[in-house]
Amino acid sequence: xxxxxxxxxxxxxxxxxxxxxxxxxxxxxxxxxxxxxxxxxxxxxxxxxxxxxxxxxxxxxxxxxxxxxxxxxxxxxxxxxxxxxxxxxxxxxxxxxxxxxxxxxxxxxxxxxxxxxxxxxxxxxxxxxxxxxxxxxxxxxxxxxxxxxxxxxxxxxxxxxxxxxxxxxxxxxxxxxxxxxxxxxxxxxxxxxxxxxxxxxxxxxxxxxxxxxxxxxxxxxxxxxxxxxxxxxxxxxxxxxxxxxxxxxxxxxxxxxxxxxxxxxxxxxxxxxxxxxxxxxxxxxxxxxxxxxxxxxxxxxxxxxxxxxxxxxxxxxxxxxxxxxxxxxxxxxxxxxxxxxxxxxxxxxxxxxxxxxxxxxxxxxxxxxxxxxxxxxxxxxxxxxxxxxxxxxxxxxxxxxxxxxxxxx
Ligand SMILES: O=C(O)C1=C[C@@H](OP(=O)(O)O)[C@@H](O)[C@H](O)C1
Ligand SMILES: C=C(OP(=O)(O)O)C(=O)O
Numbered sequence: 335x336x337x338x339x340x341x342x343x344x345x346x347x348x349x350x351x352x353x354x355x356x357x358x359x360x361x362x363x364x365x366x367x368x369x370x371x372x373x374x375x376x377x378x379x380x381x382x383x384x385x386x387x388x389x390x391x392x393x394x395x396x397x398x399x400x401x402x403x404x405x406x407x408x409x410x411x412x413x414x415x416x417x418x419x420x421x422x423x424x425x426x427x428x429x430x431x432x433x434x435x436x437x438x439x440x441x442x443x444x445x446x447x448x449x450x451x452x453x454x455x456x457x458x459x460x461x462x463x464x465x466x467x468x469x470x471x472x473x474x475x476x477x478x479x480x481x482x483x484x485x486x487x488x489x490x491x492x493x494x495x496x497x498x499x500x501x502x503x504x505x506x507x508x509x510x511x512x513x514x515x516x517x518x519x520x521x522x523x524x525x526x527x528x529x530x531x532x533x534x535x536x537x538x539x540x541x542x543x544x545x546x547x548x549x550x551x552x553x554x555x556x557x558x559x560x561x562x563x564x565x566x567x568x569x570x571x572x573x574x575x576x577x578x579x580x581x582x583x584x585x586x587x588x589x590x591x592x593x594x595x596x597x598x599x600x601x602x603x604x605x606x607x608x609x610x611x612x613x614x615x616x617x618x619x620x621x622x623x624x625x626x627x628x629x630x631x632x633x634x635x636x637x638x639x640x641x642x643x644x645x646x647x648x649x650x651x652x653x654x655x656x657x658x659x660x661x662x663x664x665x666x667x668x669x670x671x672x673x674x675x676x677x678x679x680x681x682x683x684x685x686x687x688x689x690x691x692x693x694x695x696x697x698x699x700x701x702x703x704x705x706x707x708x709x710x711x712x713x714x715x716x717x718x719x720x721x722x723x724x725x726x727x728x729x730x731x732x733x734x735x736x737x738x739x740x741x742x743x
Contacts, residue, residue: 335742336692337719337730339709342737345564350571350603351732353554355379355547356581357725358510361387361405362488362517363545365413369492370537373521374544377574381725394420402427402654402697402724405481407458411438412485415447416492417464423452425459429697432457433652438482441474442467445493470495473502476530479649480507483532484514490534491523501530506649509582509623516580520545549574551583552700553726554604555630558586559707560736561606562593563637568608570736575604582624589627592617593634612638615683622646625653629704632661632681636670637711641683648677654724655696664701667691668712687712699724706733715743 360379367373368391378384383403390398390410394417400406407426414422425431436456439449445467452459470493476483483499490497505511515525515532521543524535549572557570575584577599587597587604594610617635621628621644628644635642650657658674665672668691671682687708692715695701699721706729708714722729730740 335718335720337716338713338741338743339706339716340713340739341710342739344737345710346567347560347564347736348569349736350573351557351735352573353549353726354381354728356550356552357381357383358405358513359517359545359547359580360384361403361409362484362514363547364388364391365409365488366517366521366545368413369489370521370540372542373540374542375547376544377547377549379547379550379725380727382723382727383725390424393422395422398422398424400424400426400430402430404430404433404479404653407433407435408438408479408481408485409488411435411449411460411462412442412489414462414464415442415449416467416489418466420464421462423459423461425452427697429654430458434478435460437475437478438485441472441482441486444472445469467493471498471500473500475503476501476505477503477648478506479652480505480510483511487511487514487518487525487532487534491518491537494536496536497534499532501532505530506622507582507625513580513582517545548576548579548581550725551575551579551581551586552626553729555583555586555627556703556707556729557606558590558593558595559630559634559637559704560710561595561608562590562612562634563707563710564608566594566608566610570606572604572606574602575599576602583627585624586627589619589631593638612640614640616641616643618643618645620646622648625649626700628679629657629661629700632665632679633704633708635681636665636668636684636687637708639683639685641681643678643680645678647679651676654698655701657698657700660694660696660698660701664693664705667693668708668714689713691715692717695719695721697721699726703729709738
C-alpha cells in the first residue's frame with residue numbers, strides 16, 4: 335500500500351490520542367505469564383510483535399514463525415530451550431534470518447540447552463529441543479543486543495538455581511535490561527545489577543499479580559516530532575503514560591525540550607505542548623540507550639532545518655533493516671546531506687526539501703512512522719505503508735485524527 339501524505343490545514347493541532355501498551359513490556363509480560371500463569375496483564379500492545387509472541391507461546395511443537403519480531407525471536411529462543419517436553423523450529427522473516435542470534439544461542443548452550451541452526455550458523459531458524467537447564471552461570475558479550483540478556487533474565491527465575499550473568503564489553507541499550515529486571519521485581523523475583531554482573535534468584539511460584547503495561551514511548555516519539563514541526567500553541571495529549579517509566583525512550587520528554595516541546599504529566603497522560611521555536615542550528619545526542627528513536631529525531635531535524643550528529647547507533651545496522659543506510663538514502667531523497675559510519679549519523683542543516691518523493695520503508699515500521707510527520711513540511715509518499723503494524727497498527731488512522739490528509743495512491 336502506497337500512501338500520499340498531506341499536512342493538516344490547521345498546523346496548531348489540539349487533539350488526544352490513546353496509544354496501546356509498549357511492545358517491549360508486553361512481550362516480557364507475556365513470557366512471565368507463560369512461566370507464572372497467575373499473572374494478569376493490562377493494556378497489552380495490539381502490535382504484530384505482541385501477537386506473534388502470544389501465538390508462539392501457545393505452541394509446544396512444530397514451526398513457530400515470529401515474522402519480524404526481534405524480541406519474540408530472542409525471548410522465545412530462551413523460553414523453548416528451557417521448557418522440557420517442547421520441541422519447535424523457531425523461524426522468522428527473511429530479514430529475521432539475517433539478524434544475529436549466536437551470542438544468545440551460545441549462552442543457552444553453555445547452560446545445557448539443545449539448539450541447532452537449521453540453515454546458516456549464527457542465524458535463525460533454530461531447532462530447539464526444550465530441556466531442564468541445570469547450570470546457573472554464564473558470560474556473554476553485551477555490546478550487540480540487550481535482547482539476548484533480557485531473554486536469559488526472563489527465564490532465570492524458572493531455573494532451579496536462578497542465574498548469574500557476566501556481561502562482557504560495553505553494555506548496550508541498558509534501559510531495556512533494567513526494564514526486564516524491574517518487571518521481575520514487580521512479580522516478586524529478587525534481582526541485582528552491579529557493574530557487569532546480574533543475578534536473578536529462582537522462584538517457583540509468584541503471588542497473584544497484575545502487570546499494567548505503560549503505553550509505548552517509541553510510538554509517542556512520532557507525536558513529539560509532529561509537535562516539534564507544528565505551530566506554537568499545538569497541544570497533543572497521549573495516554574496512558576507514567577512519569578517514572580520503565581522505558582528508556584521516555585528520554586523523549588527531555589530531548590524534545592531542545593525542539594521547543596514541553597511535556598506535562600497528569601492522570602496517566604502526557605501533554606506535549608509546542609511552546610517556542612527551536613533555537614539551535616545543530617544538535618547532538620548519544621542514543622545508545624534509546625536506539626529506537628534515532629530515526630524520529632533525524633527526521634525532526636530535517637523538517638526543522640537543523641543539523642544533527644547522532645551517536646551510539648552501533649545496533650542500528652542489525653535491526654529491521656540497516657537503519658543507518660536506509661536513513662541516508664531516504665533523507666537524501668529530500669535533498670539532505672547525510673554522512674554515516676558504523677555508529678553515527680550526521681545531517682547537515684537545509685531549508686528546502688524536494689517534494690513528491692516516495693519514501694521506501696524496507697520492512698521497517700520505524701522508517702514509515704519516522705517520516706510520517708515530515709508531511710507537515712513537504713507533500714510526499716510512503717511505500718509499503720502497512721509496515722507500521724509491527725508496533726503500531728493504528729498509526730495512520732491516528733495521524734488522520736490529527737488532521738493529516740492521507741490517501742492511497
Ligand atoms: O528489549 C527490547 O524490548 C528491545 C531492545 C532494543 O534492542 P537492542 O538491545 O538490540 O538494541 C530495542 O531496539 C528493541 O526495539 C526492543
Ligand atoms: C528494533 C526494533 O524491534 P525488534 O528488535 O524487537 O525487532 C524496533 O521496534 O525498533
